[in-house]
Amino acid sequence: MTQTIMTVDDSASVRQMVNFTLKKAGYEVVEAVDGKDGLTKLAGAKINMIITDLNMPNMDGIEMIRNVRAMAQYKFIPIILLTTESQDDKKKEGKKAGATGWIIKPFKPEQLLGVVKKVLK
Amino acid sequence: MDGQEEAFKEEAYELLTELETSLLELEENPHDMEQIGRVFRAMHTIKGSGGMFGFDAIADFTHNVETVFDMVRGGELQVTKDLVNLTLSARDHIKTLLDGEGDKDLETQIIASLQALLPAADPKEETVPGGIGKDISKSAPDAPSPLLTYTIRFCPALDIFANGTNPITLLDELREMGECIVTPHTENLPLLDDMDPESCYIFWDILLTTDQGENAIRDVFIFVEDECDLSIECVDNDQGSNVDELNGDKLGEILVKRGDLSNETLGKALEEQNLLGEILVKEKAVSQASVCSALAEQAVVKKQIERRREAVHTTSIRVAAGKLDHLVDLVGELVTVQARLSQKASTVNDSDLVSIAEDVEMLVSGLRDNAMSMRMLQIGTTFSTFKRLVRDLSNDLGKQMELTTSGEETELDKTVIEKLKDPLVHIIRNSIDHGIEMPEARKAAGKEATGTVHLSAEHAGGNVLIRISDNGKGLDPAVIRAKAMEKGLIPPDVDFTDKEVNNLIFAPGFSTASQVSDLSGRGVGMDVVKRSIEELGGSVDLNSQKGDGTAITLKLPLTLAIIEGLLVTLGRGYYIFPLTSVEECVELPRDETGKKSGLLNIRGEMVPYIGLREEYGIEEERPELEHVVIMETNEKRVGFVVDSVVGSQQAVIKKMGNAFNNAPDISGATILGNGAVALIIDVNKILDLRF
Amino acid sequence: MTIEGITQTGQYLAFMLDQEVYALDIMQVREVLDYTEITKVPRMPNFMRGVINLRGGVVPVVDLRFKFGMPATEKSVNTCIIIMENTIDGETTLIGALADSVREVLDLEPDQIEPAPKLGTRLKTGFIKGMGKKNDEFIILLDIDRVFSADELSGVNSAEAHLDTEMEAVGETDAPLSS
Numbered sequence: 001m002t003q004t005i006m007t008v009d010d011s012a013s014v015r016q017m018v019n020f021t022l023k024k025a026g027y028e029v030v031e032a033v034d035g036k037d038g039l040t041k042l043a044g045a046k047i048n049m050i051i052t053d054l055n056m057p058n059m060d061g062i063e064m065i066r067n068v069r070a071m072a073q074y075k076f077i078p079i080i081l082l083t084t085e086s087q088d089d090k091k092k093e094g095k096k097a098g099a100t101g102w103i104i105k106p107f108k109p110e111q112l113l114g115v116v117k118k119v120l121k
Numbered sequence: 122m123d124g125q126e127e128a129f130k131e132e133a134y135e136l137l138t139e140l141e142t143s144l145l146e147l148e149e150n151p152h153d154m155e156q157i158g159r160v161f162r163a164m165h166t167i168k169g170s171g172g173m174f175g176f177d178a179i180a181d182f183t184h185n186v187e188t189v190f191d192m193v194r195g196g197e198l199q200v201t202k203d204l205v206n207l208t209l210s211a212r213d214h215i216k217t218l219l220d221g222e223g224d225k226d227l228e229t230q231i232i233a234s235l236q237a238l239l240p241a242a243d244p245k246e247e248t249v250p251g252g253i254g255k256d257i258s259k260s261a262p263d264a265p266s267p268l269l270t271y272t273i274r275f276c277p278a279l280d281i282f283a284n285g286t287n288p289i290t291l292l293d294e295l296r297e298m299g300e301c302i303v304t305p306h307t308e309n310l311p312l313l314d315d316m317d318p319e320s321c322y323i324f325w326d327i328l329l330t331t332d333q334g335e336n337a338i339r340d341v342f343i344f345v346e347d348e349c350d351l352s353i354e355c356v357d358n359d360q361g362s363n364v365d366e367l368n369g370d371k372l373g374e375i376l377v378k379r380g381d382l383s384n385e386t387l388g389k390a391l392e393e394q395n396l397l398g399e400i401l402v403k404e405k406a407v408s409q410a411s412v413c414s415a416l417a418e419q420a421v422v423k424k425q426i427e428r429r430r431e432a433v434h435t436t437s438i439r440v441a442a443g444k445l446d447h448l449v450d451l452v453g454e455l456v457t458v459q460a461r462l463s464q465k466a467s468t469v470n471d472s473d474l475v476s477i478a479e480d481v482e483m484l485v486s487g488l489r490d491n492a493m494s495m496r497m498l499q500i501g502t503t504f505s506t507f508k509r510l511v512r513d514l515s516n517d518l519g520k521q522m523e524l525t526t527s528g529e530e531t532e533l534d535k536t537v538i539e540k541l542k543d544p545l546v547h548i549i550r551n552s553i554d555h556g557i558e559m560p561e562a563r564k565a566a567g568k569e570a571t572g573t574v575h576l577s578a579e580h581a582g583g584n585v586l587i588r589i590s591d592n593g594k595g596l597d598p599a600v601i602r603a604k605a606m607e608k609g610l611i612p613p614d615v616d617f618t619d620k621e622v623n624n625l626i627f628a629p630g631f632s633t634a635s636q637v638s639d640l641s642g643r644g645v646g647m648d649v650v651k652r653s654i655e656e657l658g659g660s661v662d663l664n665s666q667k668g669d670g671t672a673i674t675l676k677l678p679l680t681l682a683i684i685e686g687l688l689v690t691l692g693r694g695y696y697i698f699p700l701t702s703v704e705e706c707v708e709l710p711r712d713e714t715g716k717k718s719g720l721l722n723i724r725g726e727m728v729p730y731i732g733l734r735e736e737y738g739i740e741e742e743r744p745e746l747e748h749v750v751i752m753e754t755n756e757k758r759v760g761f762v763v764d765s766v767v768g769s770q771q772a773v774i775k776k777m778g779n780a781f782n783n784a785p786d787i788s789g790a791t792i793l794g795n796g797a798v799a800l801i802i803d804v805n806k807i808l809d810l811r812f
Numbered sequence: 813m814t815i816e817g818i819t820q821t822g823q824y825l826a827f828m829l830d831q832e833v834y835a836l837d838i839m840q841v842r843e844v845l846d847y848t849e850i851t852k853v854p855r856m857p858n859f860m861r862g863v864i865n866l867r868g869g870v871v872p873v874v875d876l877r878f879k880f881g882m883p884a885t886e887k888s889v890n891t892c893i894i895i896m897e898n899t900i901d902g903e904t905t906l907i908g909a910l911a912d913s914v915r916e917v918l919d920l921e922p923d924q925i926e927p928a929p930k931l932g933t934r935l936k937t938g939f940i941k942g943m944g945k946k947n948d949e950f951i952i953l954l955d956i957d958r959v960f961s962a963d964e965l966s967g968v969n970s971a972e973a974h975l976d977t978e979m980e981a982v983g984e985t986d987a988p989l990s991s
Contacts, residue, residue, distance in 0.1 A: 010162070010166065011132060011166040011169070011170050012128060012132050013125065013128045013129040013132045013170045013173075013174065014166070014169065014170050014173070016125055016128050017125055017170075017173060017174070020125065055161070055162045055165050055166075056162070057158075057159075057162065069283070075283070075319075076282050076283070076285055076287075076319075077285050078285040078286070078287070079284075079285050082169070084165065084168065084169055084187075095284065095347065095348075098283060098284055098285070099284065099285075100284050100285035100286050100344060101286075101343070101344030102344070105168075105169035105170075105172060105173065106168075106169055106170070106171070106172025106173040106180060107173060108173070117294075118290060118291075118294060118341075118344075119285070119286070119287070119290060119344070120290070121287050121289060121290050121293075453868075454868045457868050458868075694851055694852060695851075736854070737854035737855070738854070739854075775869060775870040776870075777853075777863065777870060777872070781853060781856065781860075781872065784853050784854060784855045784856055786854075786855070787853060787854070787855075789870075790851075790863055790870040791870075792865050792868055792870070796865055797849070797851065797865070798851040798862075798863050798864065798865050798870055799851075800851065800853060800854075800863075
């Protein structure tokens with residue numbers, strides 16, 4: 001069964017890169033431009049994993065994760081946070097909110113796939 | 122990736138425009154948090170994406186601005202006119218960088234000014250981009266570390282599921298690192314009524330033998346460090362002294378070391394003389410799982426030590442290959458003579474002789490296994506010789522490619538390896554020459570410029586599978602079909618599947634390269650490859666997807682010298698079937714006798730059979746009752762009618778030589794204990810001939 | 813000197829096939845065995861009689877009489893198997909040949925050997941290296957490598973043997989038994 005991954009990022013180029021990399025590896029990809037957009041698109045959809053940026057307008061990654069974990073359907077899905085090295089404390093905050101793991105930007109396609117493989121069964 | 126670089130640039134220009142507006146707003150309202158956040162995010166995105174798409178200079182530079190605005194955001198710095206001016210010039214500099222220009226002096230100046238804004242006491246140590254990304258990128262270690270065995274205890278927090286972590290994926294990841302034994306501990310499971318299905322009550326003991334080092338193991342758990350108790354300990358530290366200490370730790374010692382058991386309880390248990398594990402479990406001192414896991418550790422460590430000890434010994438002696446060949450020949454003859462001795466002993470009523478014959482049989486079979494194993498070589502040496510070939514060829518052709526290998530430790534008979542080399546060279550040349558595209562063509566097809574040829578080896582039953590796969594352009598069935606028609610290899614009006622068409626590259630006199638290069642396409646084609654593999658008793662399978670690459674799988678026998686066979690008779694002759702594919706033997710119903718082929722009802726399944734007497738034109742008198750040997754080959758069952766079944770027989774294979782090219786279904790012969798010659802039947806070939 | 817390549821005294825093993833004397837270069841003869849049970853190999857042309865066990869090795873045996881278009885060998889007390897070393901496709905192999913009887917080892921000077929006649933023999937001239945003459949008797953010297961070339965062994969050309977002979981055509985069909 002094809003698994004669907006949602007990429008949430010306000011940067012179109014990051015979304016495009018994530019999308020391209022995951023599709024090539026055989027995943028379906030849903031794009032969202034910020035946390036709010038992500039939550040809207042999650043409702044009623046069947047998403048297996050979320051990769052979200054931290055800093056976004058409207059709703060940032062942390063808040064989005066908190067909201068996702070509150071949805072019964074997505075209580076246990078893997079959520080990966082995209083952060084940069086200067087946000088070490090954000091990593092902890094993200095974990096506290098319910099993130100499964102993180103990827104440090106900048107990253108290469110193979111690193112992204114490595115993490116997806118690590119958390120998505 | 123070009124399209125993505127463009128996308129990044131476009132986005133960056135947009136962000137820079139927004140940035141300008143925000144900065145000008147900020148100049149008016151220095152405390153507008155929304156604008157501050159916008160500036161920060163713009164810098165953040167440019168930095169993050171820049172690094173990803175190869176604009177490292179931009180990423181590095183932008184990092185400085187981002188740092189400053191992170192502090193502004195945190196209230197540690199105030200927005201001043203100077204800051205706005207500085208940021209504006211930084212913005213302009215980013216733009217020139219994007220345009221592909223940029224003044225180094227100006228950059229240094231801006232960075233210095235930005236850093237001057239930061240509190241002096243906090244030089245903001247440049248944290249090296251690290252973490253998970255980095256760890257994965259260096260997953261291919263330069264120098265192989267020694268194989269070590271670790272014992273890992275992984276106790277996830279009760280609420281580990283809440284973070285979306287599936288502990289199973291972590292265990293799977295460990296399994297990929299090496300030989301791995303996982304023992305789950307279920308003793309903490311509460312009664313069903315008390316159980317919260319969203320909690321994780323299980324913990325695991327994992328015994329992992331890997332060459333990747335402790336840090337690589339820790340990296341597996343990087344996301345859950347804070348949500349589990351993790352202990353990793355090397356239980357077999359590869360110190361020279363350990364090699365002589367064959368037994369490793371005793372069960373009790375292991376349990377005490379892990380804290381599963383106290384020294385006193387151990388002492389008490391040891392006073393009773395029984396199996397320690399059983400006593401401890403009975404006494405409820407430790408759980409069954411703890412004992413299992415400790416026993417597993419004991420076994421693995423022991424095996425590891427033995428393996429290392431073996432390695433120490435094998436490196437200490439060198440024997441000329443010719444001597445080994447001679448030894449195997451002699452052992453082969455000895456097996457034959459021993460079979461005669463056993464047969465004679467069974468007809469003479471002398472119990473002493475029988476017992477001697479049995480001893481000899483045992484010794485000979487030990488000697489045979491030993492002699493055979495001496496000729497087994499790892500295929501890795503052969504693989505590594507191809508590295509140079511690939512390097513040289515890619516230089517000559519102006520292609521970029523790398524050779525990756527796996528399963529180097531797979532062992533094969535020396536003779537098989539020697540005869541395998543030429544076909545492998547040919548296949549690899551073909552992959553490089555016809556398969557891998559020029560770098561530009563690859564990029565245009567959305568692939569990495571560097572092509573990959575992967576060589577792998579693995580055991581599959583009594584066979585070894587060697588696979589040569591590339592991620593090149595694959596075979597084009599349309600081109601092959603046209604070529605084959607032109608050469609008259611296939612009639613124009615018959616439909617073939619793509620796979621059948623692709624297999625035509627193995628047909629004699631076929632060469633697809635429209636431009637004959639220096640490398641392949643020199644007359645010796647893939648037909649030669651196929652023939653040499655078949656001469657080794659192997660087979661060739663081809664899988665190719667146009668655009669994605671080609672994989673050729675060679676299936677080879679472990680050894681050419683000896684097979685386990687089922688001896689049968691037909692007329693006055695003896696024949697041998699390979700025992701591995703024999704399923705059962707049944708009697709032939711009388712009304713089926715004398716047919717060249719037919720169907721038999723074997724417990725409800727209709728199994729086709731072939732009358733070997735009729736097939737081989739054997740005219741000697743037919744026995745009262747004939748038998749059918751049911752074989753399974755290529756997942757199909759098929760029967761062969763013979764006169765009688767004698768029994769299993771170890772056959773030292775003798776080549777029949779060129780004189781018998783006309784008997785393709787006879788793969789060789791062997792000498793029986795009574796001196797008679799028995800012919801070895803190649804079941805697949807006989808089916809090819811018949812169907 | 814009458815034949816290219818034969819410049820010095822050679823030794824030849826003479827044997828009988830259907831009342832005619834044939835000979836082989838002694839350098840190619842490994843040994844001579846008494847007749848032993850031959851295991852037939854299916855799908856082989858008739859002249860390939862089968863294989864024997866030679867001290868643990870498997871050696872194919874051919875019936876030269878079949879090959880040369882004579883009636884098949886009848887087993888007698890004198891029947892024997894001559895084990896020869898010859899080169900097929902560049903590989904040295906052992907092959908056994910059935911002979912009615914083995915006579916002697918002959919010394920032949922180069923001038924005692926004449927080229928093969930174009931006419932008057934039962935077998936392909938290509939199989940004949942030359943005609944030896946000793947005590948007014950003609951001895952056919954076989955070019956055994958040619959007789960046992962891979963093509964010949966696989967039976968491809970065996971039926972043509974008769975067409976090349978002007979003397980007689982034995983009603984022998986040994987076309988390959990292909991299925």
